Amino acid sequence: MLGLLASVLDGLLIGAVYGLASMGITLIWGVMDVVNLTHGAMIVAGMFGVYLLAGAAGVPAYATLPIVLVGGFLVGVALYWIAVHRVIGQPPLMSLLATFSVNLVLVGLGTAAWGTDLFNVPVSLPGFSLGRYTFPGTHLMAAALTGMIALALYFFLYRTRLGKAVRAVSGNREAAGLVGIPTSRVLALAFGLGVALASVAGMLIATMFPFTVLSGEAYQLKSFVVTVLGGLGNPTGALVAGLALGLLEGLTTPFIPVSWTLVIEFVLFVVVLISVPGGLPTLLRRRRSA
Amino acid sequence: MAMLRRPFFWIIAAVIVAFAVAPRVGNDIELRESLLLAAVYITLASNINMILGYAGYVNFGSIVFFGLGGYFSVWLMSAHGWPLAAALVAGAISVSALALVFGLGILRLRGVYFALSTIGVNEAVMAFVANFGPWGGSTGIYLSPELFKPLGGPAQALWVIYYVLVALMGASLYLSYAVKRSKFGLGLLAIGQNEDAATMLGVPAPRYKAIVYSLSAFLPAIAGGLYFFKSAYIQPPDAFDLNLSTETIVVAMLGGQGTVAGPALGAFLYEELRGWLLTSETFSHFQLVVAGVLLLTIVLFAPGGLMGLLYRLWPRLRSFLE
Numbered sequence: 100m101l102g103l104l105a106s107v108l109d110g111l112l113i114g115a116v117y118g119l120a121s122m123g124i125t126l127i128w129g130v131m132d133v134v135n136l137t138h139g140a141m142i143v144a145g146m147f148g149v150y151l152l153a154g155a156a157g158v159p160a161y162a163t164l165p166i167v168l169v170g171g172f173l174v175g176v177a178l179y180w181i182a183v184h185r186v187i188g189q190p191p192l193m194s195l196l197a198t199f200s201v202n203l204v205l206v207g208l209g210t211a212a213w214g215t216d217l218f219n220v221p222v223s224l225p226g227f228s229l230g231r232y233t234f235p236g237t238h239l240m241a242a243a244l245t246g247m248i249a250l251a252l253y254f255f256l257y258r259t260r261l262g263k264a265v266r267a268v269s270g271n272r273e274a275a276g277l278v279g280i281p282t283s284r285v286l287a288l289a290f291g292l293g294v295a296l297a298s299v300a301g302m303l304i305a306t307m308f309p310f311t312v313l314s315g316e317a318y319q320l321k322s323f324v325v326t327v328l329g330g331l332g333n334p335t336g337a338l339v340a341g342l343a344l345g346l347l348e349g350l351t352t353p354f355i356p357v358s359w360t361l362v363i364e365f366v367l368f369v370v371v372l373i374s375v376p377g378g379l380p381t382l383l384r385r386r387r388s389a
Numbered sequence: 390m391a392m393l394r395r396p397f398f399w400i401i402a403a404v405i406v407a408f409a410v411a412p413r414v415g416n417d418i419e420l421r422e423s424l425l426l427a428a429v430y431i432t433l434a435s436n437i438n439m440i441l442g443y444a445g446y447v448n449f450g451s452i453v454f455f456g457l458g459g460y461f462s463v464w465l466m467s468a469h470g471w472p473l474a475a476a477l478v479a480g481a482i483s484v485s486a487l488a489l490v491f492g493l494g495i496l497r498l499r500g501v502y503f504a505l506s507t508i509g510v511n512e513a514v515m516a517f518v519a520n521f522g523p524w525g526g527s528t529g530i531y532l533s534p535e536l537f538k539p540l541g542g543p544a545q546a547l548w549v550i551y552y553v554l555v556a557l558m559g560a561s562l563y564l565s566y567a568v569k570r571s572k573f574g575l576g577l578l579a580i581g582q583n584e585d586a587a588t589m590l591g592v593p594a595p596r597y598k599a600i601v602y603s604l605s606a607f608l609p610a611i612a613g614g615l616y617f618f619k620s621a622y623i624q625p626p627d628a629f630d631l632n633l634s635t636e637t638i639v640v641a642m643l644g645g646q647g648t649v650a651g652p653a654l655g656a657f658l659y660e661e662l663r664g665w666l667l668t669s670e671t672f673s674h675f676q677l678v679v680a681g682v683l684l685l686t687i688v689l690f691a692p693g694g695l696m697g698l699l700y701r702l703w704p705r706l707r708s709f710l711e
Contacts, residue, residue: 185689192447195447195504196447196638197685197688200685200688201681203684204677204678207675207680207681208678211674211675211678320508327502356520358519361516362513362517365509365513368506372502373494373497
């Protein structure tokens with residue numbers, strides 16, 4: 100029983116990081132109706148960011164967070180102007196293919212540079228013991244940092260003028276433009292933020308689990324599951340849904356082999372999309388009104 | 390048959406004959422292998438085009454059909470001793486039926502959601518097969534060379550495989566032509582333009598989408614069966630190859646999505662380009678990068694692909710090249 104509890108609690112810690120990654124997708128989706136298929140590649144970029152900085156340059160693993168954050172932001176802004184700006188407002192086919200092709204380029208460059216070998220970032224952090232079980236320090240640290248970043252994002256979106264502009268563009272791009280908000284620049288900013296969140300999530304995942312250049316696919320799929328579960332364009336929902344997915348993984352891992360996890364999550368994804376397209380928030384609202 | 394009077398019908402026939410005859414002249418094995426890959430690409434691209442080009446839906450998981458078709462038929466041959474032809478047809482029927490079931494589920498999703506779930510289909514099927522005992526899990530299935538005997542030995546078998554693949558290519562081209570000229574095809578094109586308006590006008594969108602999803606699974610599944618029969622083994626990473634899946638989309642976009650000739654043209658050119666790139670040691674590592682840059686360029690600057698450019702240069706081309 101205690102084993103299951105420990106597994107669930109650990110699942111929640113990891114789920115927080117899924118939530119962080121998904122906030123990146125949901126932000127971009129909500130603001131500009133673009134599904135960012137470079138998400139997985141950007142998670143991997145964060146992983147290799149911390150691997151290279153901590154391994155080769157000797158920076159302490161957690162000190163790379165601000166570097167990865169800023170780097171991810173700049174890459175995201177650049178990607179927006181290169182690949183996304185021209186397809187804003189076009190049918191979804193075009194923005195999907197545009198971000199998909201950037202993903203191909205990045206994955207191609209990654210495999211050319213590092214092959215498909217397994218990498219890991221050794222971090223020594225004392226764990227927290229609960230009876231016979233020990234929670235790895237890295238998992239606790241990742242969840243704590245996720246909480247701080249989520250708070251910072253909330254503060255930015257709801258307490259600053261620029262955040263207000265992002266929300267305005269998200270609500271109605273044309274109206275925002277009419278009142279003098281430079282919409283394209285705000286979109287670039289939002290895309291940069293989304294990518295920054297993805298790469299920071301990748302950096303945190305790298306401190307917990309080994310990874311390859313191709314790991315992005317699986318985490319990208321998890322992020323999509325979390326995003327639809329949390330309701331599109333809803334960062335708070337994404338965080339909650341991330342925790343829910345982590346909880347589910349924690350509950351299932353003692354009973355089902357890990358290699359089946361993706362299958363289960365995909366089934367969940369389709370079931371949620373078909374039965375409750377609005378995700379958890381609509382489900383709660385429906386409950387409340389009933 | 391009003392179709393027989395259309396020049397495009399005979400253009401397709403000429404292409405098939407050219408594919409069949411060219412390697413026979415001088416018994417050119419190298420040319421045959423290159424054309425065989427081109428035929429596989431054309432088959433895959435023509436079939437994805439019915440979803441991508443006609444209905445305007447991106448299927449990132451089209452390779453699932455190819456891989457599952459391969460798995461079904463290779464498994465039927467190795468574990469149950471079925472003859473090749475029966476295994477191929479049974480494999481394709483199973484995959485199409487599975488696609489119909491999948492399709493009825495996921496095609497209720499629209500636009501972006503559908504695209505995302507096809508990524509999921511790919512990952513989930515791959516995870517499933519890698520864990521599925523009867524199909525050898527991650528080690529896959531190996532075929533005994535004995536199985537080539539009924540076709541007259543390995544050398545002769547390769548020719549048989551080639552001709553069947555060329556026939557599949559022809560069937561794919563005629564299928565996508567026939568669909569485009571049918572009421573069903575018009576419905577798909579209407580969905581591609583504006584799904585709400587199409588539904589209002591009485592196009593049964595979810596059913597049409599499920600049918601085209603299932604239809605586009607059939608011929609690629611046979612092609613997959615043949616392809617893996619030829620290599621005599623099948624493993625999850627080969628059967629659900631990310632590269633092939635993405636190249637199929639690149640090829641259809643390169644030639645011009647929504648046209649019948651476009652995907653074939655794109656597939657042929659891409660295969661030639663690839664063969665040329667692969668001979669260079671540095672480029673073979675950057676295959677994905679080349680495909681990505683190519684796709685991005687098309688999406689941003691020439692969404693109509695090569696056919697779009699050709700139509701713009703010679704508008705009269707529209708009357709006989711569809």
